[in-house]
Amino acid sequence: MKIIIVTLGSVGDIKPFIWMGRVLSKVGQHLVFLTNPYYEKQITTEGFEFHPIGTIDDYYIAITPPVTTGNKFKDKAEGVKAVKRLFNYLYLKPSKDIYDIVTRLKTPDTIILNHFCVYGAKIAAEKLNIKNININLSPYCLRPFKAVDSFSALIENRMVKVIYNFFDNQLIKKTINNIREELGLKPLKKNSAEWMFEGINWYLFPNWLLNFKLSNDLNTNFVGFPESLKGENNLPDNIMDFFKTHEKPILFTPGTAFQDNKNFFSEAVITLEKMSKPGIFLTKFKDALPEKLPENIIHAEYLPLEHLLDKCCAIVHHGGIGTCYEALKAGIPQLICYRIDEQKGNSHAIKALGVSNELTFKRVSSKLLLEGLEIIHNNDVLIKCNEISKKLHVERTEINLLMYFEKVQAI
Incomplete structure (x- = not known):
């Protein structure tokens, strides 16, 4: 079976996927790794087949810190620009390239394991009818799926959805829907979280870390924390x-x-x-x-x-x-x-x-x-x-x- 792992972000977004790759390759699965070339050496050292997403320049642009002016309002605006820069260069810009690479690599038995913000992998899975598993690394992204078991929870749930819808409209939906239209897919009606988390989800943390209840509608598989990447160098x-x-x-x-x-x-x-x-x-x-x-x-x-x-x-x-x-x-x-x-x-x-x-x-x-x-x-x-x-x-x-x-x- 071919497993295509697609992840982007900081070191903390890469290591858990390397750990999963190690575990699955031990049981005979063929691992293919798609991520930013900033991590190429780390991936190829593991012996995984590597395909670059974006450029190293994209990575450095994405992590450029906001400009600090000392003015509260200007600093807030710079912070918003930094978030847009991060999402544009790391998660949105490579989306069509991810689809093209997956199209080229797929086999009849392919499964995609994707980071919860890698929208291009979700598009590829949907268009090409490939099984995909959405990998969530922390409790924060499960906020839209809190159980509504009280009036205060209902208000909070609605507020979270308003925030997600605003975020999507400002940053995500235009780019994603343009790609979907190009590929003959209908535009998104759900918010990005509901879209990414529909289907199979694995959570790489234990259920006891959650300090709130989840809706029964959400597919929940708590794997637990990924183990440390033993084999790294000892202390100098x-x-x-x-x-x-x-x-x-x-x-x-x-x-x-x-x-x-x-x-x-x-x-x-x-x-x-x-x-x-x-x-x-x-x-x-x-x-x-x-x-x-x-x-x-x-x-x-x-x-x-x-x-x-x-x-x-x-x-x-x-x-x-x-x-x-x-x-x-x-x-x-x-x-x-x-x-x-x-x-x-x-x-x-x-x-x-x-x-x-x-x-x-x-x-x-x-x-x-x-x-x-x-x-x-x-x-x-x-x-x-x-x-x-x-x-x-x-x-x-x-x-x-x-x-x-x-x-x-x-x-």
């Missing part, structure tokens, strides 16, 4: 040497795709000094760092979190679901400084577990970081962290994935 010598003299540091990582981190790291330096704690700063954007770091702080462009976090006492991060998972598995408290709505949703879900604090990225200051990091001294939090870590270490995610895959094969 300079980091291991740092641990010898700096016990249990705090890790600060604002996300791989975000560049505007100067305030985040400068306030982190002050915070660590006041706490008399060592720290690790993780970013590939060196110009975001202070000119000179004190001796109790070390910088790295990249470190595998699965090898790092159990040596730390806490993590301060952006709220990406992959980072949330690695921190849960390591059993350490989290301070989540979220930027966008999806990260905010992830943050609320983690906070509801009793293992984190949160604040918006724009409000990051040494004062609020200090307050948020008081969590590392909270005994109840540490006990809860340990309980969840144990639970994740015994979950059988790979078995769940193969079980759901067998069900799809049988359809």
